[in-house]
Amino acid sequence: MNAAPDSLDFAGAAALLNERDFATVRQLIADYAGIKLSTQKRNMVYNRLLRRLRARGIDSFGDYLQLVQREGSDEREPFVNALTTNLTAFFREPHHFDLLLARAQERARQHGRPMRCWSSACSTGEEAWSIAMVLREAQCPGEVLGTDIDTEVLNTAQAGVYRMERIAALPAERLRRHFLRGTGANDGLASVRPELRAMARFAQLNLQSPAWPAMERFDVIFCRNVVIYFDREFQKKLLARLADLLVPGGLLMVGHSESFPAAHPGFRSVGRTAYERATG
Numbered sequence: 001m002n003a004a005p006d007s008l009d010f011a012g013a014a015a016l017l018n019e020r021d022f023a024t025v026r027q028l029i030a031d032y033a034g035i036k037l038s039t040q041k042r043n044m045v046y047n048r049l050l051r052r053l054r055a056r057g058i059d060s061f062g063d064y065l066q067l068v069q070r071e072g073s074d075e076r077e078p079f080v081n082a083l084t085t086n087l088t089a090f091f092r093e094p095h096h097f098d099l100l101l102a103r104a105q106e107r108a109r110q111h112g113r114p115m116r117c118w119s120s121a122c123s124t125g126e127e128a129w130s131i132a133m134v135l136r137e138a139q140c141p142g143e144v145l146g147t148d149i150d151t152e153v154l155n156t157a158q159a160g161v162y163r164m165e166r167i168a169a170l171p172a173e174r175l176r177r178h179f180l181r182g183t184g185a186n187d188g189l190a191s192v193r194p195e196l197r198a199m200a201r202f203a204q205l206n207l208q209s210p211a212w213p214a215m216e217r218f219d220v221i222f223c224r225n226v227v228i229y230f231d232r233e234f235q236k237k238l239l240a241r242l243a244d245l246l247v248p249g250g251l252l253m254v255g256h257s258e259s260f261p262a263a264h265p266g267f268r269s270v271g272r273t274a275y276e277r278a279t280g
């Protein structure tokens with residue numbers, strides 16, 4: 001057996017993850033998650049999947065990929081989890097939360113119905129919990145659904161427990177209001193308060209899947225920093241589905257490098273990377 005090194009540069013990865021296996025990985029992740037992996041990502045793929053090969057005691061990428069493709073394979077989910085990119089942060093792209101706050105305050109003033117929000121690629125939960133914090137600060141009743149394709153990050157999101165470093169940049173008032181600091185064995189950790197937990201729920205949802213579970217329409221959808229991984233054709237289809245799931249006047253927030261709703265007649269721009277669903 002040829003033991004593979006722990007991590008590799010591009011040339012090294014190219015030698016061990018051959019062209020055909022890399023092409024198979026790119027095809028499979030496109031089929032399962034709609035993710036378009038660029039040809040530059042070979043060493044990233046190598047490093048991430050190597051951990052899965054080790055976990056399964058398999059020593060060739062070819063054998064591993066056969067396992068992934070087997071009918072009903074229990075390796076498909078870890079394969080997808082390994083290849084997603086989960087970078088996120090509390091109040092990332094803060095202008096969206098300012099806009100949300102203004103809407104939530106208006107709703108609270110009018111004593112309107114609870115505000116329904118969806119964090120549609122929520123990763124480890126920071127985005128969904130940030131939304132819940134804003135609703136709470138606006139004293140606006142509401143609910144937050146967080147979904148992602150990656151089951152591992154969803155476990156973290158659901159747990160709602162973060163290392164202090166993750167929340168250190170939040171203002172002291174926000175920390176006090178929304179988090180409980182761990183003590184003893186939980187020193188260095190903070191947990192979201194029960195009031196936030198009562199507002200949020202998390203579930204797996206593959207945006208690429210043709211059959212999403214039935215959902216009531218939302219007032220706000222965050223679909224941020226995920227469509228960059230999808231091709232244009234799929235972005236268009238996704239946008240039509242998101243439009244259907246927004247109430248008239250509802251908001252769609254997209255990531256900083258994403259402008260896919262701009263050309264859609266059903267949306268108008270209401271600020272940086274924020275769009276409003278046309279009424280009527």
Ligand SMILES: C[S@@+](CC[C@H](N)C(=O)[O-])C[C@H]1O[C@@H](n2cnc3c(N)ncnc32)[C@H](O)[C@@H]1O
Nearest residue numbers: 033084088121123149150206207208224225226
């Ligand atoms: C870079 S993170 C963005 C997290 C958060 N929205 C933000 O902007 O901070 C992208 C997330 O999209 C998820 N993702 C990738 N493909 C997906 C798909 N087909 N369906 C649902 N989520 C997907 C990944 O698992 C990852 O957690």
